[in-house]
Amino acid sequence: GAVVSQHPSRVICKSGTSVKIECRSLDFQATTMFWYRQFPKQSLMLMATSNEGSKATYEQGVEKDKFLINHASLTLSTLTVTSAHPEDSSFYICSARDRAFRQGQETQYFGPGTRLLVL
Amino acid sequence: AQSVSQHNHHVILSEAASLELGCNYSYGGTVNLFWYVQYPGQHLQLLLKYFSGDPLVKGIKGFEAEFIKSKFSFNLRKPSVQWSDTAEYFCAVNARFGNEKLTFGTGTRLTIIP
Numbered sequence: 001g002a003v004v005s006q007h008p009s010r011v012i013c014k015s016g017t018s019v020k021i022e023c024r025s026l027d028f029q030a031t032t033m034f035w036y037r038q039f040p041k042q043s044l045m046l047m048a049t050s051n052e053g054s055k056a057t058y059e060q061g062v063e064k065d066k067f068l069i070n071h072a073s074l075t076l077s078t079l080t081v082t083s084a085h086p087e088d089s090s091f092y093i094c095s096a097r098d099r100a101f102r103q104g105q106e107t108q109y110f111g112p113g114t115r116l117l118v119l
Numbered sequence: 120a121q122s123v124s125q126h127n128h129h130v131i132l133s134e135a136a137s138l139e140l141g142c143n144y145s146y147g148g149t150v151n152l153f154w155y156v157q158y159p160g161q162h163l164q165l166l167l168k169y170f171s172g173d174p175l176v177k178g179i180k181g182f183e184a185e186f187i188k189s190k191f192s193f194n195l196r197k198p199s200v201q202w203s204d205t206a207e208y209f210c211a212v213n214a215r216f217g218n219e220k221l222t223f224g225t226g227t228r229l230t231i232i233p
Contacts, residue, residue, distance in 0.1 A: 032219070034220070034221070041228075042225065042226070043209060043223045043224060043225045043226050044163075044209070044223045046220055046221070046222075049220065093162070093163070095163075095221075097219065106219055107153075107165060107168060108221060109165070110155070110162050110163035110164070111162060112161070112162035113162055
């Protein structure tokens with residue numbers, strides 16, 4: 001159980017275009033999803049917390065107008081990188097929290113990640 | 120805010136050697152503790168977690184971790200490693216109540232030599 005998928009797994013785009021990444025919880029409902037960015041050989045950096053039916057909460061230093069997050073259902077969150085530039089090239093990972101766990105004992109399950117390359 | 124330190128950046132061991140990876144955290148309140156593993160080319164997988172109760176937690180693939188509250192530590196152990204344990208290991212922590220955001224350590228790259 002507790003499978004999280006991401007699509008696409010890899011995307012190459014031209015500078016200035018927008019890219020949408022989907023994150024889905026396949027066998028559980030997730031009221032909360034998280035978006036991370038991972039640089040080569042480094043740890044995960046939390047970008048934002050996505051709550052179903054409400055606005056995302058962004059971490060300090062993350063541009064909310066550049067990284068648009070939508071969490072329209074209990075199983076789907078999307079991250080749109082708008083007007084992408086080469087410095088946005090990275091590995092983007094989502095995670096989802098199973099709402100079935102009682103408060104204070106939630107576990108996050110991670111997607112396989114999306115590698116974005118902006119030319 | 121919480122922080123997590125993993126002091127071992129790269130560990131190289133021979134097969135059958137015993138493993139201990141250090142993890143220390145900093146936070147004034149009650150925490151949940153996790154170890155995640157990332158095999159080459161794969162996504163993060165949960166190895167084990169601690170919420171409460173017995174401070175010695177057993178996870179998948181023969182891994183265990185011990186929560187020592189007085190030392191703010193949650194070290195990962197395995198008595199005999201295998202080549203297939205080669206991976207990146209991340210310790211993570213979040214606050215038990217309220218803010219559920221995970222804070223990750225910088226990771227430890229484990230290389231097992233056959």
